[in-house]
Amino acid sequence: DTGVSQDPRHKITKRGQNVTFRCDPISEHNRLYWYRQTLGQGPEFLTYFQNEAQLEKSRLLSDRFSAERPKGSFSTLEIQRTEQGDSAMYLCASSLWDRDRGNEQFFGPGTRLTVL
Amino acid sequence: AQSVTQLDSQVPVFEEAPVELRCNYSSSVSVYLFWYVQYPNQGLQLLLKYLSGSTLVESINGFEAEFNKSQTSFHLRKPSVHISDTAEYFCAVRTIIQGAQKLVFGQGTRLTINP
Numbered sequence: 001d002t003g004v005s006q007d008p009r010h011k012i013t014k015r016g017q018n019v020t021f022r023c024d025p026i027s028e029h030n031r032l033y034w035y036r037q038t039l040g041q042g043p044e045f046l047t048y049f050q051n052e053a054q055l056e057k058s059r060l061l062s063d064r065f066s067a068e069r070p071k072g073s074f075s076t077l078e079i080q081r082t083e084q085g086d087s088a089m090y091l092c093a094s095s096l097w098d099r100d101r102g103n104e105q106f107f108g109p110g111t112r113l114t115v116l
Numbered sequence: 117a118q119s120v121t122q123l124d125s126q127v128p129v130f131e132e133a134p135v136e137l138r139c140n141y142s143s144s145v146s147v148y149l150f151w152y153v154q155y156p157n158q159g160l161q162l163l164l165k166y167l168s169g170s171t172l173v174e175s176i177n178g179f180e181a182e183f184n185k186s187q188t189s190f191h192l193r194k195p196s197v198h199i200s201d202t203a204e205y206f207c208a209v210r211t212i213i214q215g216a217q218k219l220v221f222g223q224g225t226r227l228t229i230n231p
Contacts, residue, residue, distance in 0.1 A: 031217065033217070042224050045219065048217050105162075
């Protein structure tokens, strides 16, 4: 399967713990995105990378959140001191710059985080 | 800033009936428009998109959407639905500005097909 993959698919943690999620984009894609989706809502943009550079961050990304893409391939999203409000589905997407295709973003299956 | 409103959170229809899922957007600049579908326990998949040209765009499984600039709408339609169309549908926009990358999504519409 050559799609976007995310690991783990599910994570249950206790409030105050740190968690880290991984995203592996489609191999030739140079852009990678993180979104968060809460129950009954559409995905909300968190941040995006072009290669290893983090070019945009949403105000939703508080200082407890950090994302990296060290070699321009896979990315990690870490949440420190988790809170119950962090419970959500965390989605990763990737794209290849292509003006004619509108930089179509391909989404992974998501990591569902539950903070107890 | 952009925003997307999907007017119906849930739409129940009978199999083989027509359906329309409504989407309106707000933006001060031109946008690209997308419909994504999320089947149960699966990730988001692109259903169709409007970038330029003909305002009517179609998907391979019989859905179509029409971009209406004056009404800032991008409603999704299908003349005859199937049980397999049961899913959540998300409308999204992205601004046509160099460097703009984020998708702004609506709240989603859950389409339920009854036999």
